[in-house]
Amino acid sequence: MIYFDHNATTPIDDRVLDAMLPFLKIFYGNPSSLYRHGRIAGGAIDAAREQLSALLGVQPGQIIFTSGGTEANNLALATLAPQAGLAVSAIEHPSVIEPALHLKSLGHELTLLNVDANGLITQDAIDEVVRLKPGLVSIMLANNETGVVQNIAHYADQLRAHGIGIHTDAVQALGKIPVDFNRLGAHLMSLSSHKIYGPKGCGALVFEKSVAIKPVLLGGGQEQGFRAGTENVAAIVGFGKAAELAKIELAERHAYLLKLRTLLEHSLSAIPGLTIFAEQAGRLPNTVQIGIDGVDGEMLLMQLDQKSIAVSSGSACASGQREPSPVLVAMGVKAVQAKSAIRISLGKANTEAEIFEFIKQLKSLNVKG
Numbered sequence: 588m589i590y591f592d593h594n595a596t597t598p599i600d601d602r603v604l605d606a607m608l609p610f611l612k613i614f615y616g617n618p619s620s621l622y623r624h625g626r627i628a629g630g631a632i633d634a635a636r637e638q639l640s641a642l643l644g645v646q647p648g649q650i651i652f653t654s655g656g657t658e659a660n661n662l663a664l665a666t667l668a669p670q671a672g673l674a675v676s677a678i679e680h681p682s683v684i685e686p687a688l689h690l691k692s693l694g695h696e697l698t699l700l701n702v703d704a705n706g707l708i709t710q711d712a713i714d715e716v717v718r719l720k721p722g723l724v725s726i727m728l729a730n731n732e733t734g735v736v737q738n739i740a741h742y743a744d745q746l747r748a749h750g751i752g753i754h755t756d757a758v759q760a761l762g763k764i765p766v767d768f769n770r771l772g773a774h775l776m777s778l779s780s781h782k783i784y785g786p787k788g789c790g791a792l793v794f795e796k797s798v799a800i801k802p803v804l805l806g807g808g809q810e811q812g813f814r815a816g817t818e819n820v821a822a823i824v825g826f827g828k829a830a831e832l833a834k835i836e837l838a839e840r841h842a843y844l845l846k847l848r849t850l851l852e853h854s855l856s857a858i859p860g861l862t863i864f865a866e867q868a869g870r871l872p873n874t875v876q877i878g879i880d881g882v883d884g885e886m887l888l889m890q891l892d893q894k895s896i897a898v899s900s901g902s903a904c905a906s907g908q909r910e911p912s913p914v915l916v917a918m919g920v921k922a923v924q925a926k927s928a929i930r931i932s933l934g935k936a937n938t939e940a941e942i943f944e945f946i947k948q949l950k951s952l953n954v955k956g
């Protein structure tokens with residue numbers, strides 16, 4: 588199979604799996620238990636926290652392990668939004684949009700920040716939230732569909748100057764571009780393990796110490812009391828290992844992915860009627876979202892699947908929905924063109940030969956809708 592859907596999930600790195608296995612088979616103790624078996628598990632969580640904090644440039648105590656990016660986003664919104672309403676960008680992942688809509692249904696003021704044709708937040712949108720002064724503004728660092736990277740540090744400066752909290756969903760950025768929490772300047776940041784060759788069902792919320800976290804899950808006081816529940820020790824160990832590898836290999840992975848993406852985009856440019864969405868914006872080195880005139884994206888996805896090529900027709904979480912991508916619609920792309928979209932997201936094990944094979948198959952398919 589040619590796997591070109593790394594923004595949906597990544598295969599687990601063998602080195603990550605090797606690090607995890609002892610914590611499933613041998614050191615299965617509860618990390619809260621006081622005897623040696625439990626202390627070993629607890630120590631492994633501490634080590635993983637160190638590994639992740641080193642990648643982000645934060646103190647280990649600023650990390651709350653969660654069940655994934657979705658939970659981290661929910662925790663972020665629950666923490667800051669209720670104070671004075673919230674504003675989220677129109678291109679956020681459903682795990683930000685849905686809790687935002689839920690808060691709205693409870694009576695909190697919700698504002699949507701617009702993006703321009705390149706998927707970038709507009710200065711007008713920032714000016715508007717500065718005027719409204721919500722408790723929280725949530726803007727993702729990199730978009731899961733287009734790969735567009737936002738200038739979070741620039742927005743954070745402006746929002747902080749007016750006492751507004753800022754959260755960034757860095758799930759797609761981690762492991763692909765540098766993610767330095769302090770440099771970004773956000774109060775809160777969400778991460779997920781399975782996008783960086785770690786296991787699924789594990790993530791983190793990173794927080795500035797001045798922020799009073801409002802836990803969503805109450806219970807046994809784990810994670811400094813901010814996220815109750817017996818820790819998923821093996822997954823956290825895997826996330827830590829994946830973070831350590833990402834730190835060591837980031838520059839190499841970035842350069843390699845960019846080389847593959849450049850080859851892919853060059854080859855795609857020969858296909859008539861093909862658009863690369865947000866082509867002019869700074870994007871993740873692994874992500875290309877395209878539309879082909881008169882082609883149905885979902886149908887193209889199915890035809891490529893029959894050739895054992897895995898791509899996405901947008902956000903994986905939205906697959907199966909026949910609505911045009913809200914991200915593209917927010918960028919002003921017409922519904923019919925948005926419905927032609929497919930996303931190719933490359934990973935560290937992809938090769939040039941796979942790109943050539945993909946292009947060959949794409950050209951051979953009769954995909955006109």
Ligand code: PLP
Pocket residue numbers: 594595654655656657658660680682727729730731756758759778779780781788789790903904
């Ligand atoms: N945020 C973004 C931008 C994502 O792409 C995803 C997953 O697709 C998530 C959040 C959710 O992360 P998780 O799958 O760990 O819940």
